[in-house]
Amino acid sequence: MIEVAIQKNIKTYNGNNQLLINTTFATNTITQIFGPSGAGKTTFLKILAGLVQPEQGYISVENEIWLNTRIQINWSPQKRQTGFVFQDYALFPHLTVEQHLLFGTSDTSYVQRLLAIGKMQAFYRHKPKFLSGGQQQRLAILRALSTKPRLLLLDEPFSALDYALKQSLLLDLKQLFTELQTTCLVVTHHPLETEGWAEHSFALE
Numbered sequence: 001m002i003e004v005a006i007q008k009n010i011k012t013y014n015g016n017n018q019l020l021i022n023t024t025f026a027t028n029t030i031t032q033i034f035g036p037s038g039a040g041k042t043t044f045l046k047i048l049a050g051l052v053q054p055e056q057g058y059i060s061v062e063n064e065i066w067l068n069t070r071i072q073i074n075w076s077p078q079k080r081q082t083g084f085v086f087q088d089y090a091l092f093p094h095l096t097v098e099q100h101l102l103f104g105t106s107d108t109s110y111v112q113r114l115l116a117i118g119k120m121q122a123f124y125r126h127k128p129k130f131l132s133g134g135q136q137q138r139l140a141i142l143r144a145l146s147t148k149p150r151l152l153l154l155d156e157p158f159s160a161l162d163y164a165l166k167q168s169l170l171l172d173l174k175q176l177f178t179e180l181q182t183t184c185l186v187v188t189h190h191p192l193e194t195e196g197w198a199e200h201s202f203a204l205e
Ligand SMILES: Nc1ncnc2c1ncn2[C@@H]1O[C@H](COP(=O)(O)OP(=O)(O)OP(=O)(O)O)[C@@H](O)[C@H]1O
Pocket: 009, 010, 011, 012, 013, 035, 036, 037, 038, 039, 040, 041, 042, 043, 044, 052
């Protein structure tokens, strides 16, 4: 189980606001997170990854305490080892597709498997600027999986994919998550897109 209780001041165009989240997530499952634009979905994922600090908070993952501001526990992003797919992908411009994946693992057969899951075998030597938007998005997902993360945080990860590609990717990802025992939190503007795939939903008001 993942337990979260956080309070974060967020700056909006019409002043300051508070992001208050107090909930639990089941591990080894997929939870979709939705809510209106500006509600704090991206900020929440970044807090879980350790990239943004809340004013007060507690995060535990399977009884490991990642954050407890009351007693100054705050694991670094490196120690939390989450996989993260950013909305803007954050790819490395100078690395090829294959090098992106080898950055996270030295297991070359796993790299081949990831390339197959993303239908990226033909592009393994390409750098990001020679990839389409959908190919870049798939690479961002594969890179996040290259480290076999326990917790995978996806921020609008399927927005650039066509229907057929998305369906086959969703199936393959679910199989991989089961094997790796990965817990996945996925932010989406289109809950219908991941309905049926995600086992749980969480609404951020
Ligand atoms: N590190 C930060 N510290 C304080 N406020 C922040 C920080 N990062 C973002 N914000 C503010 O928090 C609010 C929520 O932003 P966020 O990107 O998390 O929303 P969102 O729900 O993901 O939105 P969208 O659906 O449009 O992507 C915004 O008003 C933003 O300006």
